[in-house]
Amino acid sequence: MRLSIPLAAFAAGMTALALVGCSTTAEIDSSGSEADGSVTLYSGRDETLVQPLIDLFEEQSGISVEVRYGNTAELGALLLEEGDRTPAQVFLSQDAGALGALSNAGLFATLPAETTDAVPAGFTSTDDTWVGVTGRARVIAYDQQQLSAEEVPASVDSFTEPEWSGRVGIAPTNASFQAFVTAYRVLNGEDAADKWVADLAANKPQIFDNNRAILAAVNEGVVDVGLINHYYWFAQAAETGAENMRAQLSYPEAGDAGSIVNVTGAGVLTGAATDADALALVDFLVSAEAQQYFVDETFEYPLRPGVDAPAGLPALDSLVNPDLDLADLESLAETQSLLGKHGLI
Known part of the structure; x- marks a missing residue:
């Protein structure tokens, strides 16, 4: 299902969350005491790109995935509106900015180190609340x-x-x-x-x-x-x-x-902090198999060491701006306000 939530709603929501940015996040329980064989994913990436990978995860894991598709801004607005009532357990974002903003609102649980350590520092969150998937x-x-x-x-x-x-x-x-x-x-x-x-x-x-x-x-x-x-x-x-x-x-x-160089990324919502199925999905997205899928099907940079980038791309480290921390891309509300001020949105 594709949503139709105006960008203004996301901007307003991001402004509001700036006031509650110090919210406490829950710690993921890697033992996954609440696993029930299903997980709900909000995907800010296109269905045509993501669904084949979700199908593979379901086949291999036996976990069923209910996916709600929309663009990243729309789903960010929806998550802010739903808050603790959201059925979403995992959020897959098109960019790091939305992940950082939602993390600041306290909507993400802290991921285990073994999950975030799969991706080099600089391409993932600085506080382990989300993990980078592709560049x-x-x-x-x-x-x-x-x-x-x-x-x-x-x-x-x-x-x-x-x-x-x-x-x-x-x-x-x-x-x-x-x-x-x-x-x-x-x-x-x-x-x-x-x-x-x-x-x-x-x-x-x-x-x-x-x-x-x-x-x-x-x-x-x-x-x-x-x-x-x-x-x-x-x-x-x-x-x-x-x-x-x-x-x-x-x-x-x-x-x-x-x-x-921006990244796509994924986080587990706080309500699913003890759900092993949610964590399994995030771990799958940064697995070598999923990273190779993105290389072969979407021509994005893999972030997991040992997986080669698509042929013809410059080395990733030759493009990275050392003065930019992806965590600083969280201020989407200010950017949307700026674009609106000058009539671009």
């Missing part, structure tokens, strides 16, 4: 019939210049774009972020619903460049051949706010 790099898709690789800016700051008016595609309601803007705020400060968003909005960007639509627009010559996650391009290239695509990829320079 996704922010990139610039460009129309090679209009631009050479050398003509693509190395920094997203360039896209506020007059020469790029009307030529840039963005998806401001998308969680990944909002996480990027949050990173811009964290790295460059609130004043700089306010100016950048204002200038970008004034530069008449073309607005799309999601990364996939942006990539299609670049491929069709509708826009010259678009800000997306890397794996959309790799998935398209695997289907059609990179040589048949107008859209090509450029990676912003290391350290630029546009070059962040």
